[in-house]
Amino acid sequence: MERLDGWKNEPVRIAIAGPSVVGKSSFINVMLGKSKCDRAKVGIGNTTQERTFYYHPKNKGLQFWDLPGYGTPEFELNEEYLKSMRIEEYDFVLIMYSTVISSTDINFARKLMKANKMFAFVRTKADEFLDMKEKPFEQWCREAKTKCQNTLKDKGVSFENEKEQIFVISNKKPEKGDCDNLMNFLTENTVELKRMNILITLRRQTLPMIDEKEKQLLSRALKAAIAMGISTHLPIPDVDIGFNIVLLKHEITFYLEIFQLDKESLKEHSQFAVAKLKFCQEIIRDGIHKFIMHNIAKLAMVTTFSNVFEITIPILGGILNESISAARMYSFLRKVISKLADEARELNREQANDRVKRNC
Numbered sequence: 001m002e003r004l005d006g007w008k009n010e011p012v013r014i015a016i017a018g019p020s021v022v023g024k025s026s027f028i029n030v031m032l033g034k035s036k037c038d039r040a041k042v043g044i045g046n047t048t049q050e051r052t053f054y055y056h057p058k059n060k061g062l063q064f065w066d067l068p069g070y071g072t073p074e075f076e077l078n079e080e081y082l083k084s085m086r087i088e089e090y091d092f093v094l095i096m097y098s099t100v101i102s103s104t105d106i107n108f109a110r111k112l113m114k115a116n117k118m119f120a121f122v123r124t125k126a127d128e129f130l131d132m133k134e135k136p137f138e139q140w141c142r143e144a145k146t147k148c149q150n151t152l153k154d155k156g157v158s159f160e161n162e163k164e165q166i167f168v169i170s171n172k173k174p175e176k177g178d179c180d181n182l183m184n185f186l187t188e189n190t191v192e193l194k195r196m197n198i199l200i201t202l203r204r205q206t207l208p209m210i211d212e213k214e215k216q217l218l219s220r221a222l223k224a225a226i227a228m229g230i231s232t233h234l235p236i237p238d239v240d241i242g243f244n245i246v247l248l249k250h251e252i253t254f255y256l257e258i259f260q261l262d263k264e265s266l267k268e269h270s271q272f273a274v275a276k277l278k279f280c281q282e283i284i285r286d287g288i289h290k291f292i293m294h295n296i297a298k299l300a301m302v303t304t305f306s307n308v309f310e311i312t313i314p315i316l317g318g319i320l321n322e323s324i325s326a327a328r329m330y331s332f333l334r335k336v337i338s339k340l341a342d343e344a345r346e347l348n349r350e351q352a353n354d355r356v357k358r359n360c
Protein backbone atom coordinates (compact mmCIF):
# COMPACT_ATOMS: atom_id res chain seq x y z
CA MET A 1 0.00 0.00 0.00
CA GLU A 2 2.86 2.32 0.75
CA ARG A 3 4.00 2.26 -2.87
CA LEU A 4 0.46 3.01 -4.05
CA ASP A 5 0.39 6.11 -1.90
CA GLY A 6 3.76 7.34 -3.21
CA TRP A 7 2.13 10.47 -4.65
CA LYS A 8 1.63 11.73 -1.09
CA ASN A 9 5.37 12.36 -0.92
CA GLU A 10 5.30 14.53 -4.02
CA PRO A 11 3.45 17.69 -3.02
CA VAL A 12 2.21 20.10 -5.66
CA ARG A 13 3.11 23.66 -4.79
CA ILE A 14 1.08 26.43 -6.35
CA ALA A 15 2.03 30.04 -5.68
CA ILE A 16 -0.72 32.65 -5.76
CA ALA A 17 0.91 35.95 -6.65
CA GLY A 18 -0.19 39.43 -7.66
CA PRO A 19 -0.77 42.84 -6.11
CA SER A 20 -2.84 43.35 -2.93
CA VAL A 21 -6.63 43.09 -2.80
CA VAL A 22 -7.02 41.31 -6.14
CA GLY A 23 -8.54 38.24 -4.44
CA LYS A 24 -5.58 35.90 -3.89
CA SER A 25 -6.63 34.70 -0.45
CA SER A 26 -10.29 34.42 -1.50
CA PHE A 27 -9.21 32.25 -4.42
CA ILE A 28 -7.41 29.82 -2.12
CA ASN A 29 -10.55 29.53 -0.02
CA VAL A 30 -12.59 28.73 -3.11
CA MET A 31 -10.12 26.11 -4.29
CA LEU A 32 -9.92 24.27 -0.99
CA GLY A 33 -13.62 24.48 -0.16
CA LYS A 34 -15.35 26.53 2.44
CA SER A 35 -16.13 24.03 5.11
CA LYS A 36 -13.25 22.46 6.93
CA CYS A 37 -9.98 23.92 5.76
CA ASP A 38 -7.88 26.48 7.43
CA ARG A 39 -9.16 29.55 5.66
CA ALA A 40 -6.84 32.15 4.19
CA LYS A 41 -7.47 35.59 5.68
CA VAL A 42 -9.41 37.89 3.35
CA GLY A 43 -9.28 41.62 3.81
CA ILE A 44 -9.01 45.08 2.39
CA GLY A 45 -5.33 45.85 2.87
CA ASN A 46 -2.06 43.97 3.05
CA THR A 47 -3.48 41.06 4.99
CA THR A 48 -0.71 38.66 4.02
CA GLN A 49 2.65 39.80 5.34
CA GLU A 50 4.72 36.74 4.55
CA ARG A 51 4.22 33.75 2.34
CA THR A 52 1.84 31.33 3.98
CA PHE A 53 0.73 27.97 2.77
CA TYR A 54 -2.65 26.32 3.01
CA TYR A 55 -3.69 22.75 2.46
CA HIS A 56 -6.73 20.66 2.98
CA PRO A 57 -6.74 18.85 6.35
CA LYS A 58 -7.14 15.53 4.55
CA ASN A 59 -4.31 16.11 2.13
CA LYS A 60 -1.09 17.99 2.75
CA GLY A 61 0.07 17.21 -0.75
CA LEU A 62 -1.58 20.13 -2.50
CA GLN A 63 -0.20 23.37 -1.18
CA PHE A 64 -1.41 26.82 -2.09
CA TRP A 65 1.15 29.45 -1.20
CA ASP A 66 -0.42 32.82 -0.54
CA LEU A 67 2.27 35.40 -1.40
CA PRO A 68 2.21 38.94 0.00
CA GLY A 69 0.91 41.36 -2.63
CA TYR A 70 3.79 42.89 -4.56
CA GLY A 71 4.21 46.40 -5.91
CA THR A 72 3.90 48.15 -2.54
CA PRO A 73 6.73 50.06 -0.82
CA GLU A 74 6.90 47.14 1.60
CA PHE A 75 7.13 44.49 -1.08
CA GLU A 76 8.73 45.93 -4.17
CA LEU A 77 9.16 43.45 -6.96
CA ASN A 78 12.91 42.97 -6.95
CA GLU A 79 15.43 40.19 -6.63
CA GLU A 80 15.06 40.20 -2.87
CA TYR A 81 11.30 39.62 -3.13
CA LEU A 82 11.80 36.69 -5.52
CA LYS A 83 14.43 35.22 -3.27
CA SER A 84 12.38 35.52 -0.11
CA MET A 85 9.33 34.06 -1.87
CA ARG A 86 11.49 31.10 -2.99
CA ILE A 87 10.12 31.24 -6.51
CA GLU A 88 12.16 28.22 -7.55
CA GLU A 89 10.13 25.92 -5.28
CA TYR A 90 6.75 26.11 -7.02
CA ASP A 91 5.23 23.88 -9.67
CA PHE A 92 2.93 26.65 -10.91
CA VAL A 93 2.61 30.35 -10.31
CA LEU A 94 -0.77 32.00 -10.79
CA ILE A 95 -0.54 35.75 -11.35
CA MET A 96 -3.80 37.32 -10.20
CA TYR A 97 -5.10 40.71 -11.30
CA SER A 98 -8.48 42.30 -10.98
CA THR A 99 -8.91 45.07 -13.56
CA VAL A 100 -5.81 45.67 -15.66
CA ILE A 101 -2.43 44.01 -15.89
CA SER A 102 0.23 46.34 -14.52
CA SER A 103 3.83 46.69 -15.66
CA THR A 104 4.82 45.06 -12.35
CA ASP A 105 2.76 41.96 -13.26
CA ILE A 106 4.51 41.83 -16.62
CA ASN A 107 7.93 42.18 -15.00
CA PHE A 108 7.05 39.37 -12.69
CA ALA A 109 5.95 37.16 -15.61
CA ARG A 110 9.26 37.91 -17.37
CA LYS A 111 11.19 36.80 -14.30
CA LEU A 112 9.17 33.59 -14.18
CA MET A 113 9.88 32.94 -17.85
CA LYS A 114 13.57 33.40 -17.16
CA ALA A 115 13.37 30.96 -14.28
CA ASN A 116 11.52 28.46 -16.51
CA LYS A 117 8.50 28.44 -14.23
CA MET A 118 5.05 27.53 -15.46
CA PHE A 119 2.58 30.35 -14.89
CA ALA A 120 -0.87 31.58 -15.85
CA PHE A 121 -2.69 34.90 -15.59
CA VAL A 122 -5.94 34.91 -13.67
CA ARG A 123 -8.35 37.82 -13.74
CA THR A 124 -10.58 37.81 -10.66
CA LYS A 125 -13.87 39.56 -9.77
CA ALA A 126 -15.54 38.66 -13.06
CA ASP A 127 -18.88 38.60 -11.21
CA GLU A 128 -18.90 42.40 -11.34
CA PHE A 129 -19.65 42.03 -15.06
CA LEU A 130 -22.34 39.40 -14.80
CA ASP A 131 -25.43 41.49 -15.41
CA MET A 132 -24.16 43.97 -17.96
CA LYS A 133 -26.72 45.30 -20.40
CA GLU A 134 -24.18 45.89 -23.20
CA LYS A 135 -22.98 42.33 -23.67
CA PRO A 136 -23.46 38.79 -22.44
CA PHE A 137 -21.10 37.64 -19.71
CA GLU A 138 -19.44 34.99 -21.92
CA GLN A 139 -18.58 37.64 -24.51
CA TRP A 140 -17.14 39.89 -21.83
CA CYS A 141 -14.96 37.00 -20.60
CA ARG A 142 -13.66 36.27 -24.10
CA GLU A 143 -12.82 39.93 -24.65
CA ALA A 144 -11.10 40.22 -21.28
CA LYS A 145 -8.90 37.27 -22.19
CA THR A 146 -8.04 38.62 -25.63
CA LYS A 147 -7.18 41.98 -24.09
CA CYS A 148 -4.85 40.31 -21.60
CA GLN A 149 -3.30 38.21 -24.35
CA ASN A 150 -2.64 41.28 -26.53
CA THR A 151 -1.12 43.26 -23.68
CA LEU A 152 1.21 40.37 -22.88
CA LYS A 153 2.16 39.84 -26.50
CA ASP A 154 3.02 43.55 -26.89
CA LYS A 155 5.35 43.26 -23.93
CA GLY A 156 7.02 40.08 -25.12
CA VAL A 157 5.43 37.65 -22.69
CA SER A 158 4.51 34.42 -24.43
CA PHE A 159 3.00 31.16 -23.31
CA GLU A 160 3.31 27.66 -24.59
CA ASN A 161 -0.42 27.50 -25.00
CA GLU A 162 -1.53 31.10 -25.24
CA LYS A 163 -5.29 31.23 -24.80
CA GLU A 164 -5.29 28.38 -22.33
CA GLN A 165 -3.10 30.13 -19.82
CA ILE A 166 -5.34 33.11 -19.25
CA PHE A 167 -8.37 32.64 -17.01
CA VAL A 168 -11.23 34.87 -15.95
CA ILE A 169 -12.79 33.83 -12.65
CA SER A 170 -15.02 34.90 -9.82
CA ASN A 171 -14.33 33.95 -6.23
CA LYS A 172 -17.84 35.04 -5.26
CA LYS A 173 -19.50 32.93 -7.95
CA PRO A 174 -16.99 30.23 -8.86
CA GLU A 175 -19.49 28.45 -11.10
CA LYS A 176 -19.31 31.42 -13.50
CA GLY A 177 -16.26 31.95 -15.69
CA ASP A 178 -13.13 29.81 -15.86
CA CYS A 179 -12.72 28.52 -12.33
CA ASP A 180 -13.36 24.93 -13.41
CA ASN A 181 -11.12 25.34 -16.48
CA LEU A 182 -8.36 26.56 -14.22
CA MET A 183 -8.67 23.46 -12.05
CA ASN A 184 -8.59 21.27 -15.16
CA PHE A 185 -5.49 23.14 -16.34
CA LEU A 186 -3.72 22.51 -13.04
CA THR A 187 -4.63 18.83 -13.18
CA GLU A 188 -3.63 18.35 -16.81
CA ASN A 189 -0.27 20.00 -16.35
CA THR A 190 0.81 18.13 -13.29
CA VAL A 191 3.07 15.13 -13.65
CA GLU A 192 1.26 11.89 -13.04
CA LEU A 193 2.70 11.12 -9.64
CA LYS A 194 1.58 14.47 -8.27
CA ARG A 195 -1.78 14.55 -10.01
CA MET A 196 -3.65 12.66 -7.33
CA ASN A 197 -2.89 15.46 -4.89
CA ILE A 198 -4.83 17.94 -6.99
CA LEU A 199 -7.63 15.51 -7.67
CA ILE A 200 -8.23 14.54 -4.07
CA THR A 201 -8.14 18.04 -2.65
CA LEU A 202 -10.07 20.44 -4.83
CA ARG A 203 -13.63 20.69 -3.66
CA ARG A 204 -15.26 21.50 -6.96
CA GLN A 205 -15.35 18.45 -9.16
CA THR A 206 -15.58 19.01 -12.93
CA LEU A 207 -16.48 16.30 -15.46
CA PRO A 208 -12.93 16.12 -16.92
CA MET A 209 -11.64 15.79 -13.36
CA ILE A 210 -13.98 12.86 -12.75
CA ASP A 211 -12.71 11.21 -15.96
CA GLU A 212 -9.13 11.77 -14.84
CA LYS A 213 -9.88 10.39 -11.37
CA GLU A 214 -11.39 7.28 -12.91
CA LYS A 215 -8.30 6.82 -15.09
CA GLN A 216 -5.88 7.30 -12.21
CA LEU A 217 -7.84 5.03 -9.91
CA LEU A 218 -8.02 2.25 -12.49
CA SER A 219 -4.26 2.26 -12.80
CA ARG A 220 -3.94 2.32 -9.02
CA ALA A 221 -6.46 -0.56 -8.73
CA LEU A 222 -4.34 -2.74 -10.95
CA LYS A 223 -1.32 -2.19 -8.73
CA ALA A 224 -3.42 -2.75 -5.60
CA ALA A 225 -4.89 -5.98 -7.01
CA ILE A 226 -1.47 -7.33 -7.93
CA ALA A 227 -0.22 -6.49 -4.46
CA MET A 228 -3.19 -8.33 -2.95
CA GLY A 229 -2.80 -11.33 -5.24
CA ILE A 230 0.83 -11.67 -4.34
CA SER A 231 0.53 -10.93 -0.66
CA THR A 232 -1.85 -13.81 -0.01
CA HIS A 233 -2.06 -17.16 -1.71
CA LEU A 234 -5.78 -17.35 -2.04
CA PRO A 235 -7.42 -20.72 -2.33
CA ILE A 236 -9.40 -20.20 -5.51
CA PRO A 237 -12.38 -19.93 -5.96
CA ASP A 238 -12.92 -19.56 -2.25
CA VAL A 239 -14.51 -16.18 -1.51
CA ASP A 240 -12.89 -15.97 1.89
CA ILE A 241 -10.53 -13.10 1.19
CA GLY A 242 -9.28 -12.83 4.77
CA PHE A 243 -6.39 -10.42 5.03
CA ASN A 244 -7.17 -8.76 1.72
CA ILE A 245 -10.43 -7.45 3.06
CA VAL A 246 -8.44 -4.86 5.01
CA LEU A 247 -6.73 -3.72 1.82
CA LEU A 248 -10.00 -3.70 -0.10
CA LYS A 249 -11.62 -1.58 2.59
CA HIS A 250 -8.71 0.86 2.41
CA GLU A 251 -9.13 1.11 -1.37
CA ILE A 252 -12.90 1.59 -1.38
CA THR A 253 -12.77 4.18 1.40
CA PHE A 254 -10.21 6.03 -0.69
CA TYR A 255 -12.37 5.85 -3.85
CA LEU A 256 -15.40 7.25 -2.02
CA GLU A 257 -13.31 10.18 -0.81
CA ILE A 258 -11.71 10.78 -4.19
CA PHE A 259 -15.10 10.98 -5.92
CA GLN A 260 -16.45 13.04 -3.01
CA LEU A 261 -19.10 10.43 -2.36
CA ASP A 262 -18.13 9.74 1.25
CA LYS A 263 -20.65 10.43 4.02
CA GLU A 264 -19.14 13.81 4.94
CA SER A 265 -18.99 15.12 1.37
CA LEU A 266 -22.55 14.00 0.59
CA LYS A 267 -23.85 16.21 3.40
CA GLU A 268 -22.98 19.20 1.22
CA HIS A 269 -25.53 18.16 -1.43
CA SER A 270 -29.30 18.21 -1.53
CA GLN A 271 -30.97 15.07 -0.18
CA PHE A 272 -32.94 14.87 -3.41
CA ALA A 273 -29.72 14.51 -5.46
CA VAL A 274 -28.07 12.16 -2.99
CA ALA A 275 -31.09 9.82 -2.93
CA LYS A 276 -30.47 9.03 -6.60
CA LEU A 277 -27.00 7.60 -5.92
CA LYS A 278 -28.03 4.00 -5.31
CA PHE A 279 -24.57 2.43 -5.42
CA CYS A 280 -22.76 4.62 -2.94
CA GLN A 281 -25.86 4.70 -0.74
CA GLU A 282 -25.63 0.92 -0.55
CA ILE A 283 -21.98 1.08 0.53
CA ILE A 284 -22.66 3.73 3.12
CA ARG A 285 -25.81 2.06 4.43
CA ASP A 286 -24.32 -1.47 4.70
CA GLY A 287 -20.80 -0.47 5.69
CA ILE A 288 -17.80 -1.25 3.49
CA HIS A 289 -17.12 -4.65 5.06
CA LYS A 290 -20.62 -5.98 4.44
CA PHE A 291 -20.66 -4.44 0.98
CA ILE A 292 -17.47 -6.29 0.03
CA MET A 293 -18.72 -9.61 1.35
CA HIS A 294 -22.02 -9.26 -0.50
CA ASN A 295 -20.58 -8.13 -3.79
CA ILE A 296 -17.17 -9.61 -4.37
CA ALA A 297 -18.52 -12.79 -5.96
CA LYS A 298 -21.09 -10.91 -8.02
CA LEU A 299 -18.72 -8.23 -9.27
CA ALA A 300 -15.55 -10.29 -9.75
CA MET A 301 -16.62 -12.53 -12.60
CA VAL A 302 -13.41 -14.42 -13.32
CA THR A 303 -14.09 -17.17 -10.80
CA THR A 304 -15.10 -19.78 -13.39
CA PHE A 305 -11.76 -19.54 -15.16
CA SER A 306 -9.92 -20.19 -11.95
CA ASN A 307 -11.77 -23.50 -11.50
CA VAL A 308 -10.64 -24.63 -14.91
CA PHE A 309 -7.04 -23.66 -14.24
CA GLU A 310 -6.99 -25.46 -10.94
CA ILE A 311 -8.28 -28.68 -12.35
CA THR A 312 -6.28 -28.79 -15.56
CA ILE A 313 -2.90 -27.48 -14.53
CA PRO A 314 -2.40 -28.36 -10.87
CA ILE A 315 1.39 -27.92 -10.96
CA LEU A 316 1.16 -24.37 -12.16
CA GLY A 317 -1.73 -23.79 -9.78
CA GLY A 318 0.28 -21.81 -7.27
CA ILE A 319 1.55 -19.31 -9.80
CA LEU A 320 -1.76 -19.06 -11.59
CA ASN A 321 -3.62 -18.59 -8.34
CA GLU A 322 -1.67 -15.44 -7.72
CA SER A 323 -2.48 -13.92 -11.06
CA ILE A 324 -6.08 -15.08 -10.99
CA SER A 325 -6.79 -13.78 -7.54
CA ALA A 326 -5.22 -10.52 -8.69
CA ALA A 327 -7.53 -10.62 -11.71
CA ARG A 328 -10.55 -11.11 -9.47
CA MET A 329 -9.58 -8.24 -7.22
CA TYR A 330 -8.94 -6.04 -10.21
CA SER A 331 -12.26 -6.93 -11.77
CA PHE A 332 -14.03 -6.10 -8.50
CA LEU A 333 -12.21 -2.81 -7.95
CA ARG A 334 -12.71 -1.76 -11.58
CA LYS A 335 -16.44 -2.20 -11.29
CA VAL A 336 -16.59 -0.30 -8.02
CA ILE A 337 -14.56 2.55 -9.58
CA SER A 338 -16.70 2.82 -12.70
CA LYS A 339 -19.96 2.72 -10.75
CA LEU A 340 -18.70 5.42 -8.37
CA ALA A 341 -17.45 7.52 -11.30
CA ASP A 342 -20.91 7.29 -12.90
CA GLU A 343 -22.55 8.44 -9.70
CA ALA A 344 -20.08 11.33 -9.34
CA ARG A 345 -21.04 12.39 -12.90
CA GLU A 346 -24.70 12.10 -12.02
CA LEU A 347 -24.19 14.28 -8.95
CA ASN A 348 -22.31 16.82 -11.06
CA ARG A 349 -25.25 16.99 -13.51
CA GLU A 350 -27.74 17.33 -10.67
CA GLN A 351 -25.72 20.21 -9.24
CA ALA A 352 -25.62 21.95 -12.61
CA ASN A 353 -29.40 21.53 -13.00
CA ASP A 354 -29.90 22.82 -9.50
CA ARG A 355 -27.85 25.94 -10.26
CA VAL A 356 -29.83 26.60 -13.44
CA LYS A 357 -33.10 26.30 -11.50
CA ARG A 358 -31.88 28.62 -8.76
CA ASN A 359 -30.77 31.22 -11.28
CA CYS A 360 -34.17 31.18 -12.98
Ligand SMILES: Nc1nc2c(ncn2[C@@H]2O[C@H](COP(=O)(O)OP(=O)(O)O)[C@@H](O)[C@H]2O)c(=O)[nH]1
Nearest residue numbers: 020021022023024025026042043125170171172
Ligand atom coordinates in the same frame (compact mmCIF):
# COMPACT_ATOMS: atom_id res chain seq x y z
N1 LIG B 1 -16.77 40.79 -6.27
C1 LIG B 1 -15.68 40.07 -5.97
N2 LIG B 1 -14.94 40.40 -4.88
C2 LIG B 1 -13.86 39.65 -4.57
C3 LIG B 1 -13.46 38.56 -5.38
N3 LIG B 1 -12.33 38.04 -4.83
C4 LIG B 1 -12.05 38.76 -3.74
N4 LIG B 1 -12.96 39.75 -3.57
C5 LIG B 1 -12.96 40.75 -2.51
O1 LIG B 1 -11.77 41.51 -2.66
C6 LIG B 1 -11.23 41.85 -1.39
C7 LIG B 1 -9.80 41.39 -1.27
O2 LIG B 1 -9.76 39.98 -1.27
P1 LIG B 1 -8.49 39.15 -0.75
O3 LIG B 1 -8.78 37.73 -1.08
O4 LIG B 1 -8.17 39.49 0.66
O5 LIG B 1 -7.35 39.73 -1.68
P2 LIG B 1 -5.76 39.55 -1.56
O6 LIG B 1 -5.23 40.75 -0.87
O7 LIG B 1 -5.28 39.52 -2.96
O8 LIG B 1 -5.50 38.30 -0.83
C8 LIG B 1 -12.18 41.24 -0.37
O9 LIG B 1 -13.09 42.23 0.05
C9 LIG B 1 -12.88 40.15 -1.12
O10 LIG B 1 -14.17 39.88 -0.61
C10 LIG B 1 -14.26 38.23 -6.53
O11 LIG B 1 -13.98 37.32 -7.31
N5 LIG B 1 -15.37 39.02 -6.76
Ligand SMILES: [Mg+2]
Nearest residue numbers: 024025047048
Ligand atom coordinates in the same frame (compact mmCIF):
# COMPACT_ATOMS: atom_id res chain seq x y z
MG1 LIG C 1 -4.40 38.04 1.00
